[in-house]
Amino acid sequence: MSKQKKYTREQRGTVGRIESDNPRMTCRNVNVYYGDKHAIIDVSIDVGRNEVIAMIGPSGCGKSTFLRCLNRMNDTIPTCRVTGDIFLDDTDIYEKNIDVVPLRAQVGMVFQKPNPFPKSIYDNIAYGPRIHGLVGNRQEEDEIVETSLKKAGLWKEVQDRLNQPGTSLSGGQQQRLCIARTIAVSPEVILMDEPCSALDPIATAKIEELIDELREHYTIAIVTHSMQQAARVSQRTAYFHLGDLIEVGETKKIFTNPQHTLTEDYITGRFG
Amino acid sequence: MNNTEPEQTDAAQPESPRTIDIVNKGLAKRYGREKRFKMYGFFAVAISLSFLALLFLTIFSNGYSAFYQTYVKLEVFFDPADIDVDDPANSNFPGLVKKTLRSEFPDVKKRKEKKKLYSLVSSGAAFQLQRMIEQQPELVGSTMTIEVPADDDVDMFMKGNISRDVPENERRISDRQLDWIDKWLKEGRIAKRFNTTFFTSGDSREPELAGILGALTGSIFTLALTLLLSFPVGVAAAMYLEEFAPRNRWIDLVEVNINNLAAVPSIVFGLLGLAVFINFFHLPRSAPLVGGLVLTLMTLPVIIIASRASLQSVPPSIREAALGVGASKVQTVLHHVLPLALPGMLTGTIIGIARALGETAPLLMIGMVAFIVDIPKGFTDPATALPVQIFLWADSPERGFVERTSAAIIVLLVLLVVINSLAVILRNRFERRW
Structure with missing residues (x-):
């Protein structure tokens, strides 16, 4: 913990390449305030097309807040x-x-705790397409x-018990249902806020597999507490620290050769 | 376990006793406290239940006799000389009843005694005969055995509330009247049977003719209006305040005032109704319309508070889920939040309505305390309500009204139970949709 104090605000600027060759979302100088x-703090980053970008960092570092901005x-x-x-x-x-309704149809979100609607499995999936008018009849639904x-x-x-x-x-299963609900409206970007934190390793493995498959069609931004998970599923990783974006880069590079000492401390488990 | 072992450890560390020993020492005290707490609860429940039982016992033992009424069989000759078939309303039916009674006991000659004889039968007998002729004019000229209600004093005597042993001058029935009743008893012409009048007529000055139907209809009209207005308005207000209203000082002010309104004494709402609905808008006095509006105002804060609480208890994850797939704010609330909050809202509404059902004070202020014989047929007819009727009867000196007061309370309680079970059924149905 004492190590953190060594860094002043100026020293916590972003290192690494924030740009993506084929960006889907570009964020520049984003600041978020909760009251005071x-x-x-001044985060700039690109989310590339058909890539999985992982956001890691200690609790309260703002990674979920940033995800929710998207x-x-x-x-x-x-x-x-x-x-x-x-x-x-x-x-x-x-x-x-800008109307947030079509925006959220384009940028879907999967939450930390599985939150299916208290309705049938079928209605859970069909709800999004219904309200957006994507389906005309029962067959399409x-x-x-x-x-x-x-x-x-x-x-x-679940095919027998829709x-x-x-x-x-x-x-x-609930979390995969929530993912299914999100992709039912065919979004372009999927945001995942610690989607596996409430799941056991087997369910986690299934979701990670799924994320890898989904990458083909979607752009995915995932917040995770598990560095192994970030290493397994993502192509790029962003490390947040106390509201600052410390380092962005290819996942392999971040985990094998971090540039910033804060990143290094975190991924080697010295704090966090 | 070996007994020597703990001693050894104690010896090794004499200064710090083992945690388990400390825990065990305090255990008896902890369990004792738990037991005592359970006992308090048990006694509280037992005491309240016994008081409830006492209440029911008194009311039912006082009230059940009102469901029976003494009737006298009379041989009535519909004398064509007395009855004008074309105009029964102006015919002398009371005279016909008197004539019939005189023919029963021809030896009664003195004016005072005749009066006593006439008072054995309810004044409602004449109306009963009149109604018969109105419906079947062909009865004129024939003789029929007709059951007419006995006077309330006779009824009280038959129910054992007036004793023969009391000296005559302290008794509401004279010795002479007792003789006549005895004669009827011997001939089997006076008997108690189920009191349909109580359920089919409105209020009356005569206990034997008084019924609950007028007040019951008045209450139903009033409550129907209250429910119809307060539930949608209350739920809409709660939804706006909880889900859509901006957080600012004005909304805070509104919230504080809604909470204050819930605590305002009900009679103040009555005064408000009197000033606004009757004096300003000139709505009819004593009408369920005004009663319903006043009770709506009284119930609204309760419904709003309960509905907001139940909206707040809907987990935010459901809202996020709906917003996350791109539902608009209104869609989120109507499709997901409202269905989950509805059971709680219904419970709040039923509590409010049940309170409105038992409310007397505001109805006094808007004139629903009037003596009303006719059964109301609409929202603007003069009416009274069940609790007001109970209040009116409890205030009446006649012995016959005592049992009717309790009987009216029974009807009110039954209505409450019906409303509450309806609420439970509705709530369960909505909750079954997970």
């Missing part, structure tokens, strides 16, 4: 204020007349439910 608290989930917190630019392709998502569940690797387990409540599934 400055939670995210689909404006922070809007629901009354005291939260965001400045800076976040672009999805070419649109600034924090512009005044059936199709979307089936393909989403197949993509999430849950179809075989009418049972989503809450009756096990924790790992």
Whole structure:
């Protein structure tokens, strides 16, 4: 812990390459405040197309807060204020007349705790497409439910009990159901906020496998506490520390040859 | 376990006794405290249950007799000389009853005694005969055996509330009247049977003719209006305040005032109703319309507070899930939050409605305390409500109203139980949708 104190604000600037060759989302000089608290300090980073970017860092470092900026989930917190630019392709998502409803249809989110709706498995998946008007009839709806569940690797387990409540599934199944629900609206970016923290290793392995498959079609940003998980699923990794983005780079490089001493301390387990 | 072992460890560390010994020492005390706490709870429940049982016992033992009423069989000759078939309303039916009674006991000649004889039968007998002729004019000229309600004093005597042993001048029934009743008893012409009048008529000055239906209908009209207005308005207000309202000083002010309103004495709402609905908007006095509006105002804060609490108890993860797939704020609330909060809202509403059902004070202020014989047919007809009826009857000196007061309380309690079970059924149905 004493090591952290050695660094002043100036020394916590970002090292590594923040740009991506093929960016999907570009964030520049993002600051987030919770009332008086400055939670995210001047963060700039790109999220590349069809890549998995992992965000790691000790608790309270702002990685979840930053993730929630990407689909404006922070809007629901009354005291939260965001400045800076976040672009999805070419649109600034924090512009005044941006509607968050279509934005969240484009940038889906999977939460830390599995949170299926207290409805049937079928309705859980069909809800998103229904409200966005993606389905015209029951047949299309059936199709979307089936393909989403197949993509999430849950179809075989639940195909006979689509009418049972989503809450009756096990924790790992519930989380995959939530992923299926997110991909049912065919988003372009999927945000995952510690999706495996409530799951056992077997369920975690399944979700990680799934993330790897989903990369083909989607851009994924994942927040995780497990460095092994970040190493396994991501191509790029971003290390956050007390609201600062300390280091960004290819996952392999970050874990084998970190540039910043803070990153090194964290991944070698000296703190965090 | 070996006994010597702990001694050895004690010897090794004489200064710090083992944790387990400290725990064991305090254990008896801890369990004792637990036991005592359970006992307090048990006694509290037992005492409240016994008081409840006592309440029910008194009310039922006082009230059950009101469900029976003494009737006298009379041989009535519908004399064409007395009855104008075309205009029964102006015919002398009380005279017909008197005539019939005189023919029963021809030896009664003195004016005072005649009066006593007439008072054995309820004044409702004449109306009963009149109704019969109105419905079946062909009865004129025939003789029929008709059961007419006995006077409430006779009824009380038959129910054992007036004793023969009391000296005549302290008794509401004279010796002479007792003789006549005895004669009827011997002939089997006076008997108690189920009191349909109590359930089919409105209020009356005569206990034997008084019924609960007027007050019951009034209460139902009033409560229906209250429910119809307060539930949607209350739920909508709670939803706005909880989910949509901006967090600022004005909303805080509104919240504080809603909480204050819930604590305002109900009679103040009555005054408000009197000033606003009757004096300003000129709505009819004594009407369930105004009663319903006043009770709505009284119930609204309760419903809003309960609904907000139940909205707050919906886990935020559900909201996030809905927002995460791109549902708008309204969709999130209507599709996901409201269904989960509804059972709690219903419970709050039922509590509010049950309180409104038992409310008397505000209804006094808007004139629903009037003596109303007719059964209300709509929201603007003059009406009274069950608790007000109980209040009115409890205030009446006649012995017959004592049992009717208790009987009305029984009806009120039954209505409450019905409403509450309805709430439980509704709640279970909604909760089954996980």
